[in-house]
Amino acid sequence: MEEFNIHEITSIDASAILFIKETMASLECRPGLEDVECFLASDHPGIYIGELNGTPIGSVSFTKYCSTYYSFGLYLVEEIYRGKGYGMQIFNTAIKEIDSSQNISAYAVPSIAKKYEIHGFRTQWLCSNYDINLTKALEFLKAIPSNQNGLTAKSTTEIDQEALLSYDTAVFGYQRNSFLMKWLHAKGSHVKVVVNSERTIVGYAAARVAYLQHEGYRLGPLFADSDEAAKVLLKALFEEILCNGISTSHSVTIFCLKRNSNSMELMEQLHGKHTFDLAYITTKGVPNGCFDKWFGITSPEIG
């Protein structure tokens, strides 16, 4: 007899974690090597798994950032089990555990975003995925004079951690320290922070190697107060990846908000190849966040 069980997972659920990574990789989402472990380090990750006769076949997450804001993601069902109602069952079980009268955001495939309208989701803007070639991008970035306007790239060890966490909270819009401490120090991650002449943080960027390491890297977030700060960050980050990165590929993917014209322009200058778009959808309008400083989002799965 078929037994379908849905439950919330923690960082000890190895088979569920593996299922999510493998399914994302099979969908060519290029998950980072330790992305799921990082999501699970959030204060309230809300990741649910559906198990058919004890084997994971589907997942969903409703990450709680505060009592008024959640991010929905990781909505996956293994291909052979799709269209049989399992996805809907997992979604309905998980959403009952949150206060769904509050704002929920997600990045959705535009064709599927339409279906989510029954839950109150509306599209706010589009988010474009770009594939950047490290070597090509560095040719452009190296031509920019160094020490632009007193901006200097630093590694995280040279920076006050509290100041970096505060910068992220201000730009992201919500405190996510537990998640971020894991994200910045995950295996295969590279992080650079940019400071101005007063040593104030004016941006940071984090890239991580893909779960399928030959695929290259995922970049996010790329938060910066200015276009110059974003370029200083990327130059330092890409140089470090070329020297110390563990992937044989020079491909880096990033998701940029279409509404941020500086970010779009930067992708053009870096010869980024536009691959596809996701719709940024929310149920109660636009959440907090300094979106003009979002040159690249953290990850569609977590906001």
Ligand SMILES: CC(C)(COP(=O)(O)OP(=O)(O)OC[C@H]1O[C@@H](n2cnc3c(N)ncnc32)[C@H](O)[C@@H]1OP(=O)(O)O)[C@@H](O)C(=O)NCCC(=O)NCCS
């Ligand atoms: C999206 C996905 C998780 C749905 O799982 P599933 O088990 O196939 O879904 P169900 O069988 O429960 O759904 C039945 C129907 O309801 C729709 N549906 C499923 N979940 C839904 C939800 N939460 N809200 C509204 N509609 C939903 C399905 O699209 C399907 O519609 P259709 O009959 O017109 O095709 C699955 O198709 C999948 O893994 N797709 C690939 C990954 C992906 O695109 N994820 C979503 C990113 S936005």
